[in-house]
Amino acid sequence: AQRVTQPEKLLSVFKGAPVELKCNYSYSGSPELFWYVQYSRQRLQLLLRHISRESIKGFTADLNKGETSFHLKKPFAQEEDSAMYYCALGPYNQGGKLIFGQGTELSVKP
Amino acid sequence: DTAVSQTPKYLVTQMGNDKSIKCEQNLGHDTMYWYKQDSKKFLKIMFSYNNKELIINETVPNRFSPKSPDKAHLNLHINSLELGDSAVYFCASSHGYRGGEQYFGPGTRLTVT
Numbered sequence: 001a002q003r004v005t006q007p008e009k010l011l012s013v014f015k016g017a018p019v020e021l022k023c024n025y026s027y028s029g030s031p032e033l034f035w036y037v038q039y040s041r042q043r044l045q046l047l048l049r050h051i052s053r054e055s056i057k058g059f060t061a062d063l064n065k066g067e068t069s070f071h072l073k074k075p076f077a078q079e080e081d082s083a084m085y086y087c088a089l090g091p092y093n094q095g096g097k098l099i100f101g102q103g104t105e106l107s108v109k110p
Numbered sequence: 111d112t113a114v115s116q117t118p119k120y121l122v123t124q125m126g127n128d129k130s131i132k133c134e135q136n137l138g139h140d141t142m143y144w145y146k147q148d149s150k151k152f153l154k155i156m157f158s159y160n161n162k163e164l165i166i167n168e169t170v171p172n173r174f175s176p177k178s179p180d181k182a183h184l185n186l187h188i189n190s191l192e193l194g195d196s197a198v199y200f201c202a203s204s205h206g207y208r209g210g211e212q213y214f215g216p217g218t219r220l221t222v223t
Binding site for chain 2: 086094095103
């Protein structure tokens, strides 16, 4: 079965603290993985994709095929990072669909 | 110069009615999608179109009928609306359908009473 699991519905941290949003996937092929973010009253937008291996707004995510994980990390959280974060799997050759996790709401307190 | 736009933003209607949601993208993409976000914020693919051709129908009831008049537009018509259709519907587009970034619209919040 193709599935994405984000175990935390809500993650609350203080400003300056490290943050890790967990994502595990289930997929038999070679996965394409993404993190999308939805800030308050804004549309869903791409934050990271595993292929690009870049850091966006201080966030990084590493694909670990052994653990089937793609956790999102930031060493020092900022208040403006408060948003809804979705991990997504793009199965190969399935019409481009994205399979989303349930989402994690990140709240960064001052 | 909005990339992916949807109309209307909000839609409140009664059970049994028929309604449409429109989506347009000006990114020159050839693939468009409809996703449904339920009350628990879970996002699920409904349809995918490439060059006006349907390529995914993710076991959506046939009360839902997407229509793509051209590559830049993908509309969603819903017949005989039910309470369970209440959700936020997101349109998205991408270049090709073999992976890559998808660009999302702002969403249409449908409430069925």
